[in-house]
Amino acid sequence: MAKTKELSKDTRNKSVDLHQAGKTESAIGKQLGVKKSTVGAIIRKWKTYKTTDNLPRSGASRKIxxxxxxxxxxxxSKNPRTTRGDLVNDLQRAGTKVTKATISNTLRRQGLKSCSARRVPLLKPVHVQACLKFAREHLDDPEEDWENVIWSDETKIELFGKNSTCHVWRRKNAELHPKNTISTVKHGGGNIMLWGCFSAKGPGQLIRVKERMNGAMYREILSKNLLPSARALKMKRGLVFQHDNDPKHTARATKEWLRKKHFKVLEWPSQSPDLNPIENLWRELKIHVAQRQPQNITALEEFCMEEWAKLPAIVCKNLVATYRKRLTSVIANKGNITKY
Structure with missing residues (x-):
């Protein structure tokens, strides 16, 4: 907002004189060419302080x-990971000595806040284009089609605390801008690995993967958990199975196993967690498990199983019912990371 020009002392004194002569604020304003509200402010200050002079202003002048x-x-803006110490040094070289607190306050007034960088999957241009292509191709698919999909994925759950964080300076609602995020790769370690699935009818089975998974182990997981989940969820004939493009999932033997079991497989773009609604369930699971503060691996696994079983069927139903919104968001973001 632009500053208004300060009235001269003569104009302020004339306002008071005319007021004492019985003129209204409106009449004074018209005569002197100033706003009625300004005249009122001058008169109120005169009544309170018996002066029209500028009063001492509170607060120190800006240090920067x-x-x-x-x-x-x-x-x-160019490098959101710049530290306050870096900025202090930059200003000092320019002849201005300030503290880190002053840096924070100054940037906050500019609408910038220091926040933890959001961790997102590492996306290459080919991944972005594949996600966008999938979203466009399936945007008009009826909701009934998605209700007949079993969604699956693996996830890791930490026993203690959070992974190391990186802070960035960003504006409100800019947490997903590429400059404000940290790219991650899938399964970069962790305390326990889980495989699970769900459909619009509710959560399917969840198991802990105790060994390094290979193709044979993955097919065993599907045999012992996907088929029972499909039966428990009372899925219709011609159900569709979703899993990502991990080499174990796309191996010839795995494809043949799924074909023999009469599972149609949803063609899936690589590095596209935003497209998989099970990611929302993983997030809910991790929050609920963390709140129980497991103290060892056994408790962590036990709490995961208990909290997964508690996930309401209506949550699963809503995730699938709003799938078109998810696709719309991917298209709006041109295949890049979304709020999902």
Missing amino acids: SPRGVKMITRTV
């Missing part, structure tokens, strides 16, 4: 010049 503010704002 407007030019300095532009410099540090431009710096963090």
Whole structure:
């Protein structure tokens, strides 16, 4: 907002004189060419302080010049991972000595806040284009089609605490901008690995994967858990199975096993967790398990199984019912990471 021009002392004194002469604020404003509200403010100050002079203003002057503010704002816009210490040094080289707290306060006034960088999958251009292609091709699929899909995935769950964090300077609602995120790769270690599935009718089976998974083990997992899940969820004939493009999933033997069991497989783009609604269930599971604060691996596994079984069927139903919105969001973001 632009600053208004300060009225001269003569104009302020005339306002008071005319007020004492019995003129209304509206009449004074018209005569002097100022707003009625401004005249009212002058008169109120005169009545309170018996003066029309400027009163002492509270607060210290800004420690960083407007030019300095532009410099540090431009710096963090180009590189959101710039630290406060870096900015202190930049300003010191320019002749301005400030503290880290001053840096934080200054950037906050510019709408920038230090936040933990959001961890997102590492996406290459080919992944982005594949996600966008999938979303466009399936945007108009009827909801009934998605209700006949069994969604699956693996996830890791940590026993203690959070992974290391990285802070970035960003504006509100900009957490998913590529400059404000940390790219991750799938299954980068962890305490326990889980495989699970669900459909619009509710959660399917969940198991812990105790060994390094290979193709044979994956097919055994499907045999012991996918088939029972399909029966328990009372899936219709011609159900569709979704899994990602992990080499174990796309191996010839796995494809042949699924064909013999009469499972149609949903063609799936690589590195596309935003497209898989089971990611929302994993997030819910991890929150609920963390709240119970498991102290060892045995308790962690036990709590995972218990909390998975508690997931409401209506949550699963809503995730599938809103799948078109998910696809729309992917298209709007041109295949990049979305809020999902």
